Amino acid sequence: MDREFLMEIMEINEKLAEAQSEAATKEIESVVRAKQKEYTDNVSRAFEQDDFEKAKEILTKMKYFSNVEEKIKLKKIPL
Numbered sequence: 001m002d003r004e005f006l007m008e009i010m011e012i013n014e015k016l017a018e019a020q021s022e023a024a025t026k027e028i029e030s031v032v033r034a035k036q037k038e039y040t041d042n043v044s045r046a047f048e049q050d051d052f053e054k055a056k057e058i059l060t061k062m063k064y065f066s067n068v069e070e071k072i073k074l075k076k077i078p079l
Contacts, residue, residue, distance in 0.1 A: 005061060005064075009064050009065075009068070012028060012031070012032065012068055013068065013071070015028055016028050016068065016071055016072065016075065019075070022076075025072060025075055025076065028068075028072065029069075029072050032065055032068050032069055032072065033069075035065050036062060036065050036066075036069070039058050039061055039062045039065070040062070042054075042058050043055050043058040043059060043062070046058060
């Protein structure tokens with residue numbers, strides 16, 4: 001993974017950990033969903049072009065964002 005991407009994931013995770021309100025959590029969730037949509041479009045394009053290395057890279061990034069989505073779901077569950 002490139003350093004810039006990993007920094008982005010770390011920042012999102014930090015913001016999520018610090019989020020004190022439902023609105024803050026929803027804002028993070030919308031950013032994550034937009035990224036996942038972008039990556040879904042890009043991975044489809046990569047497969048259409050038979051660029052499997054690029055598809056693999058994108059799918060790996062999507063997995064990181066999927067993990068963030070799971071953390072968001074857990075944060076929404078009242079204790």
